[in-house]
Amino acid sequence: MVRHRIISALLLAGCPLFLTSPASAQRQIGPGAIYLRGSLCIELVDPFNPVKIPRVPVGCEVIDCCPGCPGPGPLVWELQVSGDAVEALMLRFENLPADRAQAISIRGNAKWIDRSTLRVGKGKTVLTGIPGDLKERAAIAEPRLVLDKAAISRMQLATYDALPTRPMSLSKSGLGEVDFSIEQRLGQIPVREFRGFVTWEKCELGGSGGASEDWIRLQNMTTDRATVLLDGRRNTGCVDDEVNRAQPDSGLGNVLSAASCNSEVVVLSQNRAMQLLTPVTTWTDQPTDTQFVNMTPVIQAPVTLWLVAPQTQAQANNDVVRANQFYNAMQCGIGLGPVTVNNAANNPNAQNLLNSTCANAANLNNQIGFTQNQLNVYYVNAAGGSRGWSCGNNTIIVAASIADNETLSHELGHALSLGHTNNVVGMPATNVMVTGGTNRNSITTGQCFRCNANSNSALNANGNRTGSTRACPDATTSAACPSLILDVLPK
Amino acid sequence: MRSLATMAVLGMCLLVVRCAQQSPEPASPPATALSPEQAANARRTIVAWLECEECTEGQLEAVTRLGPVAVPTLAVTLRQGPPPANRELHRAHLVDTYRQLKDYEKQHPQNKVTMSEDEYVRFYTANQTALYQIRAARALATIGGADARRALQEALQLPLRDDVKATVRDSLQKLPAF
Numbered sequence: 001m002v003r004h005r006i007i008s009a010l011l012l013a014g015c016p017l018f019l020t021s022p023a024s025a026q027r028q029i030g031p032g033a034i035y036l037r038g039s040l041c042i043e044l045v046d047p048f049n050p051v052k053i054p055r056v057p058v059g060c061e062v063i064d065c066c067p068g069c070p071g072p073g074p075l076v077w078e079l080q081v082s083g084d085a086v087e088a089l090m091l092r093f094e095n096l097p098a099d100r101a102q103a104i105s106i107r108g109n110a111k112w113i114d115r116s117t118l119r120v121g122k123g124k125t126v127l128t129g130i131p132g133d134l135k136e137r138a139a140i141a142e143p144r145l146v147l148d149k150a151a152i153s154r155m156q157l158a159t160y161d162a163l164p165t166r167p168m169s170l171s172k173s174g175l176g177e178v179d180f181s182i183e184q185r186l187g188q189i190p191v192r193e194f195r196g197f198v199t200w201e202k203c204e205l206g207g208s209g210g211a212s213e214d215w216i217r218l219q220n221m222t223t224d225r226a227t228v229l230l231d232g233r234r235n236t237g238c239v240d241d242e243v244n245r246a247q248p249d250s251g252l253g254n255v256l257s258a259a260s261c262n263s264e265v266v267v268l269s270q271n272r273a274m275q276l277l278t279p280v281t282t283w284t285d286q287p288t289d290t291q292f293v294n295m296t297p298v299i300q301a302p303v304t305l306w307l308v309a310p311q312t313q314a315q316a317n318n319d320v321v322r323a324n325q326f327y328n329a330m331q332c333g334i335g336l337g338p339v340t341v342n343n344a345a346n347n348p349n350a351q352n353l354l355n356s357t358c359a360n361a362a363n364l365n366n367q368i369g370f371t372q373n374q375l376n377v378y379y380v381n382a383a384g385g386s387r388g389w390s391c392g393n394n395t396i397i398v399a400a401s402i403a404d405n406e407t408l409s410h411e412l413g414h415a416l417s418l419g420h421t422n423n424v425v426g427m428p429a430t431n432v433m434v435t436g437g438t439n440r441n442s443i444t445t446g447q448c449f450r451c452n453a454n455s456n457s458a459l460n461a462n463g464n465r466t467g468s469t470r471a472c473p474d475a476t477t478s479a480a481c482p483s484l485i486l487d488v489l490p491k
Numbered sequence: 492m493r494s495l496a497t498m499a500v501l502g503m504c505l506l507v508v509r510c511a512q513q514s515p516e517p518a519s520p521p522a523t524a525l526s527p528e529q530a531a532n533a534r535r536t537i538v539a540w541l542e543c544e545e546c547t548e549g550q551l552e553a554v555t556r557l558g559p560v561a562v563p564t565l566a567v568t569l570r571q572g573p574p575p576a577n578r579e580l581h582r583a584h585l586v587d588t589y590r591q592l593k594d595y596e597k598q599h600p601q602n603k604v605t606m607s608e609d610e611y612v613r614f615y616t617a618n619q620t621a622l623y624q625i626r627a628a629r630a631l632a633t634i635g636g637a638d639a640r641r642a643l644q645e646a647l648q649l650p651l652r653d654d655v656k657a658t659v660r661d662s663l664q665k666l667p668a669f
Contacts, residue, residue, distance in 0.1 A: 055580060057577065057579050062564055063571050064564050067537075068525040136575070138574075191531070191534065314605055318604055328595070386543075389545055403618060404622075435545060436544055
C-alpha cells in the first residue's frame with residue numbers, strides 16, 4: 001500500500017506540485033521584494049523535476065536604476081541559496097548574448113552547464129558583469145530549484161510510513177525549508193530584488209486509500225484534481241482547512257464525529273462551482289463514511305459592458321476572456337456571463353464621461369446606462385490617472401488607455417469582496433489583488449473562498465449564487481474563514 | 492552723488508533681475524548624497540506610484556515627499572517609459588497569458604480572443620508605456636521646480652501618444668507659477 005501510494009504520487013505527471021501557504025511559512029523579507037512564498041507538499045513533489053519559479057528580469061526596476069544612480073550598466077548579482085532538500089538554483093537566461101555571458105565573473109558556488117544555463121549551488125555566490133544595459137531586449141532568467149533527490153525520497157518515505165493511521169498524528173509542517181534570493185545591484189545600490197521562501201509540508205493526499213477509510217466522492221466532476229478543505233475532528237482534535245485533493249475521490253483516513261468541532265467541506269475545482277457543505281454530519285467514529293458532493297457548473301455573473309470610449313470592444317473582449325480563464329484556472333468556479341455589450345461611444349453624454357472615476361459613477365449609471373442586479377463595466381479613456389475602479393453598486397470602471405490585461409480581473413476581485421494584498425504577509429507579488437504590478441497571475445484558495453462565500457460579494461448580493469454565506473474580511477482567519485494566504489497549487 | 496545713488500539702485504535692480512532669470516524655480520539637488528538604502532527605498536516608492544492600480548494608498552504623496560531628488564528618474568521615465576527589464580518581463584507575461592487564453596478558448600469556444608498574439612502583446616505593451624509616462628508626468632507636476640518644468644516641456648516635443656501629451660500639457664498647467 002505504501003509503495004503504491006508513492007508510485008501514484010510520483011506518476012502525477014506535469015506539475016505534481018502542491019503549494020499551500022500556512023501561517024507557519026511566514027517570514028519577514030525585505031521591502032519591495034518580488035518574492036515567492038509558499039509550502040511544497042512533499043507527497044506530490046517529483047524529485048526529478050526541478051521546481052519552476054517566476055522569471056527574474058535582468059536589469060533595473062526603473063529606467064535610470066534609482067535616484068542618484070549613474071544609469072544602467074553592468075550589474076552585480078548576489079545570490080543566496082540555502083535550506084533542506086535543495087541542491088541548487090538553476091538559472092536559464094534568455095536574450096543573453098554569448099559574449100556578455102562569457103564576460104560574467106563568478107565568485108562562489110556556481111558554474112555554467114551550457115551556454116545559457118548557470119547552476120548556482122548552496123551558499124553565497126556573487127556574479128559580476130551581468131549585462132543590465134542591453135538596449136533592445138533585456139535578458140531574463142528562468143529559475144528552477146534543483147532538488148536533492150535522496151532527501152526528498154527520505155521525506156516522502158517518512159510521510160508514507162505513517163500510514164495506515166494517516167498522517168494526522170504528524171505535524172503538517174516543519175519537514176524543512178528552502179530560502180533563496182537574488183539581489184541585483186549597481187555598485188552598492190540594490191536595483192531589483194527577488195526573494196523566495198518555501199517550506200516542505202506534509203499534506204494529506206487522498207485517492208488510493210483502502211476500504212477502511214472515510215471518503216469524499218465528487219459527482220459530476222471533470223478531470224481536474226479538485227481541492228478539498230476539510231474542517232472536522234481527527235484523533236488529534238479539531239482540524240481546520242485540512243487540504244486534500246480529489247480526482248474525483250479522496251480518501252480521508254478516519255474523520256471522527258464532529259463533537260464540538262466545526263464540521264464542513266469546501267470543494268474548489270476548475271470548470272465547476274465551489275461547493276460549501278456545512279454542517280457535515282456524515283462522519284462517524286468508524287472509518288466507513290462517504291460524503292458525496294454534487295459538483296455543479298461554474299457560477300456565471302451576468303455583466304453589461306458599456307463601451308464609452310471608442311474602439312474598445314476588442315480590449316473589453318480580451319479582458320472578459322482573461323477574467324473567465326483566470327478565475328477558472330485558479331479553481332474559483334466563477335465566470336462572467338452572459339455578456340451584454342453596449343457601444344455607448346455615440347451616446348451624447350459619452351464625451352463628458354471619457355475621464356471618469358467613481359465620483360462619476362452615478363453619471364455613468366444614469367447617462368450611459370445601467371442594468372440592475374448585475375455587474376456593469378464602463379470602458380472609458382482615462383479614470384483620473386488610475387487603471388480602474390470598483391465603485392460598489394455593481395459599477396466597475398476600466399481606463400482603456402492604461403489598463404493592463406488583468407485590470408478587469410482585479411476590479412472584479414474587489415466586486416467579489418477582496419481587498420488589496422500588497423501588505424499581506426505571505427501573499428505573492430503576482431497576486432491579482434496586488435495594486436500595481438504587470439505580471440499578476442494568481443489568486444489564492446482563501447481568496448476564491450471569499451469571492452464565493454462572502455455575503456458582500458457581488459455573486460451573493462446579485463443572487464447569482466445561492467447557499468450559505470459568510471463574513472470573512474481579508475484579515476480574518478477563523479474556523480469559518482480560511483486564511484487569505486491559504487493556497488493550493490497546481491489549480 | 493545723486494548719480495552714484497541712481498547707479499547703485501540700477502545695479503541692485505539688474506542683480507535682482509539677473510538672479511530671477513537664473514533661477515526662477517528651485518533646481519533639483521544632486522541625488523548622489525543618497526545612501527544605497529535611501530536610493531533603493533526611493534526607487535521602490537517611485538515604482539509603487541508608476542504601477543499602482545487605483546493609487547488610493549498614498550503612492551503619489553509618497554513620491555511627492557521624495558521631492559526634487561526623484562525628478563531625474565521621473566524625467567527619463569516620461570521620455571522612455573518602463574526600463575527594458577520590465578518591458579521584457581511584461582512581454583513574457585503577455586505571451587504566456589495569450590497562449591493560456593487560446594487554450595481556454597478551445598475548451599470554451601464562446602470565449603474567443605479576436606486579437607492575434609502580436610496584436611495582444613503590442614496593445615498592452617503600449618498601455619504599459621503610456622501608464623509609466625502619464626504617472627511620471629503627474630508626479631513631476633506635484634513635485635514642481637525648474638527641472639520638472641523643463642522635463643515636461645521637453646516631453647511635448649517628443650512623439651508621445653496623444654493621451655500622454657494631454658497629460659503632460661495638463662501637468663504643465665498644474666505646476667505652481669513662480
